[in-house]
Amino acid sequence: MLSRIADNLFWAGRYIERAEASARLIxxxxxxxxxxxxxxxxxxxxxxxxxxxxxxxxxxxxxADETRVMRYLATDREHPGSIAASLVAARENxxxxxxxxxxxxxxxxxxxxxxxxxxxxxxxxxxxxxxMDRIIRTARTADGHIDAGMSRDAAYDMLTLGLxxxxxxxxTRVLDVRTADLLPSTPETLSPYRNAQWISVLKSLSAFQMxxxxxxxxxxxxxxxRFLLTDPAFPGSAWFCLRTAGDKxxxxxxxGPVQTQLARAQRTVNGVDAGQLSGERLSHLLDRIQIEIxxxxxxxxxxxxxxxxx
Amino acid sequence: xxxDAWRGYQSPGFFxxxxxxxxxxxxxxxxxxxxxxxxxxxxxxxxxxxADLAIKSMGITFTVYSDAGMxxxxxxxxxxxxxxxxxxxxxxxxxxxxxxxxxxxxxxDIYAEQRIIADGVFPAEVLAQSVNFRxxxxxxxxxxxxxxxxxxxxxxxDGEGRFYVLEDNLRVPSGVSYMVENRLVSKxxxxxxxxxxxxxxxxxxxxxxLDALAALSxxxxxxxxxxxxxxxxxxxxxxxxxxxxxxxxxxxxQGTDLFVDDDDCVYARTIYGPQRIDVIYRRVxxxxxxxxxxxxxxxxxxxxxxxxxxxxxxxxxxxPGAGVADDKVVYAFVPEFIRYYLGEEPTLDNVPTWLCMKDxxxxxxxxxxxxxxxxxxxxxxxxxxxxxPRSSGEEREHFAELIRANPRNYIAQPTLALSTAPTLVDTxxxxxxxxxxxxxxSRPEAPAYVTMGGLTRVALREGSLVxxxxxxxxxxxxxxxxxTQPNGSA
Numbered sequence: 001m002l003s004r005i006a007d008n009l010f011w012a013g014r015y016i017e018r019a020e021a022s023a024r025l026i027x028x029x030x031x032x033x034x035x036x037x038x039x040x041x042x043x044x045x046x047x048x049x050x051x052x053x054x055x056x057x058x059x060x061x062x063x064a065d066e067t068r069v070m071r072y073l074a075t076d077r078e079h080p081g082s083i084a085a086s087l088v089a090a091r092e093n094x095x096x097x098x099x100x101x102x103x104x105x106x107x108x109x110x111x112x113x114x115x116x117x118x119x120x121x122x123x124x125x126x127x128x129x130x131x132m133d134r135i136i137r138t139a140r141t142a143d144g145h146i147d148a149g150m151s152r153d154a155a156y157d158m159l160t161l162g163l164x165x166x167x168x169x170x171x172t173r174v175l176d177v178r179t180a181d182l183l184p185s186t187p188e189t190l191s192p193y194r195n196a197q198w199i200s201v202l203k204s205l206s207a208f209q210m211x212x213x214x215x216x217x218x219x220x221x222x223x224x225x226r227f228l229l230t231d232p233a234f235p236g237s238a239w240f241c242l243r244t245a246g247d248k249x250x251x252x253x254x255x256g257p258v259q260t261q262l263a264r265a266q267r268t269v270n271g272v273d274a275g276q277l278s279g280e281r282l283s284h285l286l287d288r289i290q291i292e293i294x295x296x297x298x299x300x301x302x303x304x305x306x307x308x309x310x
Numbered sequence: 311x312x313x314d315a316w317r318g319y320q321s322p323g324f325f326x327x328x329x330x331x332x333x334x335x336x337x338x339x340x341x342x343x344x345x346x347x348x349x350x351x352x353x354x355x356x357x358x359x360x361a362d363l364a365i366k367s368m369g370i371t372f373t374v375y376s377d378a379g380m381x382x383x384x385x386x387x388x389x390x391x392x393x394x395x396x397x398x399x400x401x402x403x404x405x406x407x408x409x410x411x412x413x414x415x416x417x418x419d420i421y422a423e424q425r426i427i428a429d430g431v432f433p434a435e436v437l438a439q440s441v442n443f444r445x446x447x448x449x450x451x452x453x454x455x456x457x458x459x460x461x462x463x464x465x466x467x468d469g470e471g472r473f474y475v476l477e478d479n480l481r482v483p484s485g486v487s488y489m490v491e492n493r494l495v496s497k498x499x500x501x502x503x504x505x506x507x508x509x510x511x512x513x514x515x516x517x518x519x520l521d522a523l524a525a526l527s528x529x530x531x532x533x534x535x536x537x538x539x540x541x542x543x544x545x546x547x548x549x550x551x552x553x554x555x556x557x558x559x560x561x562x563x564q565g566t567d568l569f570v571d572d573d574d575c576v577y578a579r580t581i582y583g584p585q586r587i588d589v590i591y592r593r594v595x596x597x598x599x600x601x602x603x604x605x606x607x608x609x610x611x612x613x614x615x616x617x618x619x620x621x622x623x624x625x626x627x628x629x630p631g632a633g634v635a636d637d638k639v640v641y642a643f644v645p646e647f648i649r650y651y652l653g654e655e656p657t658l659d660n661v662p663t664w665l666c667m668k669d670x671x672x673x674x675x676x677x678x679x680x681x682x683x684x685x686x687x688x689x690x691x692x693x694x695x696x697x698x699p700r701s702s703g704e705e706r707e708h709f710a711e712l713i714r715a716n717p718r719n720y721i722a723q724p725t726l727a728l729s730t731a732p733t734l735v736d737t738x739x740x741x742x743x744x745x746x747x748x749x750x751x752s753r754p755e756a757p758a759y760v761t762m763g764g765l766t767r768v769a770l771r772e773g774s775l776v777x778x779x780x781x782x783x784x785x786x787x788x789x790x791x792x793x794t795q796p797n798g799s800a
Contacts, residue, residue: 002567003579095543099552099562103369154581253582304581 001100001154007305008097009155013162014297015090016109019083020139021170022051023132026073028174028204030128035196044069050176053081067123074122074131083135087113101159102149105142112138154252161248161300168241168265169293171228172286174204198224205236225282229272229289238269238289245296252304261299265292315347315354316732321741325471325729327392338395338793341506346390351738354389358734361389361499370491372779373546382549385488386784389499392731392744392766395793396510399763402465402473403748405658407758408648410461410750413478413635415651417457420634421447431650436639436667439718441688442481444596446603447631450620453526454754458635459627460519460591462486465746465764466661467729474661474726476745478644480628480636482593486515486749487553488785489765496787510762510790515749516557519591522753523558526625527588534588536560537578539568541594541610546780551593563587565594570614574621589625590615596630638687638721639665662724666717675722676713679706682722684713697775699725728775731786733768743769745777746788763788 029047036042045064048057053072056079061068076082080089091113094106112135122128143163150156198219202208211219211227214234231237235244246262249255268289319329328339335343349357362384371382419426420443426432437443462483464476493512497504520536527534538560540551555562567578568587577584592599598608600615618624634640642663645656664671664682675682684696696709713720730741748764766786767777777783 001581002561002563003581004564004567006581092543099556158581 001158003305005097005100006154006158007301008093009100009158010162010300010305012090012093012097012101012109013159013164014166015086015093016139016142017163017166018081018170019086019090019112020136021167021174022073022081022083022086023135023139024204024206025050025170025174026070026122027129027132027136028200030125030132031203032197032200035200042066047073050173051081053079056081070122070128074128075116075119077117084113084116084119087116097155100155102145104149105145108138108142108145152251157248157251158304161245161252164241164244164248165293165297165300167236168238168245169290171205171236171238171241172289172293174201175225175228176283176286195219201228207234207236210234226272229269239266242266242269255303258296258299258303261292261296265289265296268292315349315351315738316343319732319739319741321730323469324727324741324743325467325469326741327394327467327471327729327731327744329732336393336395338791339393342391342393342503342791345503345506354734357499358389361387361495364495364498368491368494369549370488370495371549373544373548374780385491386770386779387492387495388733388742388768388770388784388786389496390732390734390739390786391496391500391503391789392746392768392786393789393791394746394763396790397793398473399510399790401657403760405473405656406463406748406750406760408652408654408657409463409475409478409644410458410752410758412644412647412651413461413480414456414458414752416640416647417480417629417632417635418451418455419651421450421457421631426647426650429650431646432643436643436718437634440634440637440640442596442631442633442637444631444634446616447629450629450631452629453625456752456754457629457632459522459526459629459752461750461752462747462764463750465658465748466726469727469729471729472659474659475644476661477638477641478636479747481595481633482547482628483747483749484547484550484593485747485765485767486761487550489747489749489761489763489788490515490557491553492765492785492787507789508792510792512762512788515751515761516554518751518759519554520558520560522751522756522759523560523589523591523625523627525753525756526627528623528625529588535578535586536589536591537563537568537587539563539565539590539592539594541598545593547593554591560591561587563590565598565609565611568612568615570612570618574614574618574623576612576615576618576624587624589627591627596633599626599630638663638685639667639718642721661726664722666713666720666722672713672717675720676710678722679709681725683725684709684720684722687719687721697725731766731768733770733784733786740772742772743775743777744786763790 033042044066047069048054048064051073057072072079072082074083077084077088079085087109090109094101094109098106120127120131122131146159198221199208202211202224205228207228215223215227217223227234228237230239232239234240242262242265249258249262272285316329320333328336328343330336365384365387370385372385373382416426420437427434427437458480460483462479462485465473466476467473490513523536524534536558538551538555540548540562542548542564552562561578563578568576569579570576576587578587594610597604598610600611600613601608602613603616616630619626619630642660642665645660648654648656664675666672666675675684679696680698682698686694696705728743728745731744732739733742744766746764746766749761751759766788768784768786769775769777770784771782774782
């Protein structure tokens with residue numbers, strides 16, 4: 001497999017997953033918003049920060065209200081981290097590697113790209129929910145085409161490696177929604193909503209049902225954090241995603257240096273003791289996991305994509 | 311019943327390939343005409359819809375640029391096959407093989423001793439002004455002295471149905487993928503017609519091409535690594551590049567995927583490390599192949615590729631510089647090449663051609679611009695032409711100036727009464743002008759392979775002569791029907 005094609009497939013995987021996870025994040029936030037009493041000052045800017053997009057956003061907008069933030073994160077093609085831009089990138093990467101993936105996968109992503117290029121108005125909550133559902137559904141359909149339609153070769157491993165790494169990254173970002181404290185700080189009156197917020201985090205990752213079945217305790221902050229970071233059975237948990245990444249790596253040629261970096265990230269995740277984490281410490285930990293995932297992605301690029309003469 | 315769909319069909323003034331001037335089907339097409347005529351308008355519309363669906367679902371596309379950016383368009387296809395009886399095709403195929411043999415001999419000679427110039431058969435000044443002559447290739451001896459491994463020649467038929475060669479494409483001719491895919495579509499659309507006729511198969515092309523490419527490998531004792539070099543996803547023929555690589559099991563690479571190491575060998579950058587490449591079917595123009603030798607600003611090529619080629623460590627098909635014979639002025643000399651190199655008379659004719667570089671011929675051209683087609687020597691895709699009978703006085707003035715300023719760059723030909731073939735339009739069948747691009751694959755120490763027919767392109771607009779898909783052209787499946795066996799056509 002050509003290094004360039006490996007690069008294309010890895011990033012196609014990441015961008016598809018990023019579009020899906022961004023849609024989930026937006027959905028989670030919107031759902032939470034519906035539960036809040038009227039007139040609460042919801043801090044939309046924090047959502048931009050979670051996506052690591054504050055510099056670009058602040059350069060273009062003075063006010064971070066629902067309309068501006070939603071359009072910026074979902075349909076603004078000028079913003080490289082938007083869902084629409086992720087789909088452009090996913091499509092371009094798949095286009096170059098088209099002969100390595102099932103045609104249906106290309107068609108699904110292409111259609112979704114065309115749909116998002118028409119810039120549906122995500123400032124309207126009804127439209128937004130419809131659009132986000134469609135993105136999530138398409139991404140899951142893409143998963144199906146990849147799983148059922150691709151031979152287990154290097155192309156499959158690269159594409160799913162990208163998916164797994166992005167999913168681990170985005171799980172930590174969705175957790176950030178909670179820890180970053182989107183709510184105004186008047187603790188007592190809002191405590192029921194804090195609980196609702198944890199449920200919405202689970203729901204946004206389609207994790208609520210599985211959490212219920214496997215954790216069987218009242219939904220609480222520490223148990224949700226523990227579940228989403230370290231549950232060995234839930235496919236969206238950071239631990240599970242990293243293990244999946246490890247499986248893919250083991251089949252790729254000479255993965256040594258990448259595995260070293262992976263082990264580092266895994267150790268950090270395994271070291272989580274959710275009960276001991278205050279909001280601030282958890283936030284730091286999530287940041288650290290995200291940095292290690294970024295390092296892991298870089299190690300993959302160094303090993304396989306730039307791999308000129310090595 | 312069978313007459314209904316065909317009632318009133320006529321193509322006055324042109325040779326129609328299916329229906330003669332008296333409205334009767336030609337012998338080889340009689341059964342086909344009857345069966346298609348019996349289908350009725352609704353059924354035909356359904357078949358057309360089925361073809362459109364097949365093309366969409368098979369993902370047969372070509373890429374066009376527009377204001378809205380780059381888009382993939384579904385390949386335009388007319389469901390009525392274009393039929394050529396085998397008895398008429400065989401001499402054409404022989405003529406093509408003869409022609410390409412002479413072209414290869416010419417290219418080899420031009421980059422070696424240039425005997426043909428010394429012998430006064432080919433003027434040195436034509437070569438001196440050739441934009442496709444590559445001095446960097448002088449002295450090279452590719453395997454078997456084959457330079458143009460893949461040639462796509464454009465054929466037309468005139469008012470009498472006689473075949474002429476319009477041009478030879480020796481650089482990066484495209485269209486062969488559509489030739490094969492068209493057949494798959496028509497098998498879906500008209501399965502019953504394939505039961506009733508013996509139709510020459512076209513799908514062996516990728517195997518023939520792979521064999522020819524593999525035969526060039528500098529490492530003949532191992533299975534060679536063959537790559538298709540594409541300019542990338544923005545190229546209008548990218549579909550075909552993907553298709554060829556897939557059909558041959560070759561790697562599809564871009565220039566940046568390759569590098570030339572200190573050992574002067576070409577390697578692909580892969581996740582397993584460098585992988586040696588033996589043969590490159592390049593679909594990138596000469597000037598973009600190697601920034602060390604040609605255009606330094608090329609982003610499409612690989613530095614050192616020419617060095618590796620000259621060292622004999624990689625085969626390039628077509629060889630760099632082969633385009634020297636892909637020039638409308640050189641074209642005019644091909645019949646002479648056949649006589650000079652092969653000692654034979656041409657089996658296939660050129661379209662009569664006036665060279666503006668010759669004083670007397672230029673005067674004739676300038677005096678008859680309103681009836682001639684004027685073509686620049688080195689354009690393709692139908693661009694930069696003057697079609698005399700359809701031109702304005704202003705356009706003719708403009709071309710007269712162009713010709714006087716640079717006579718070497720222009721040729722002129724009579725306006726041909728291009729043959730027509732019945733084409734399904736909204737009102738039924740209507741005659742539309744067609745041409746034919748067969749592909750000829752040449753390899754050392756083996757006879758040339760000529761495709762069974764080729765890609766038929768059709769000008770879908772009424773009266774139009776422009777068959778290019780970028781300019782409103784479509785295509786048809788091309789059937790070489792066996793009329794040499796007593797039961798060949800049921």
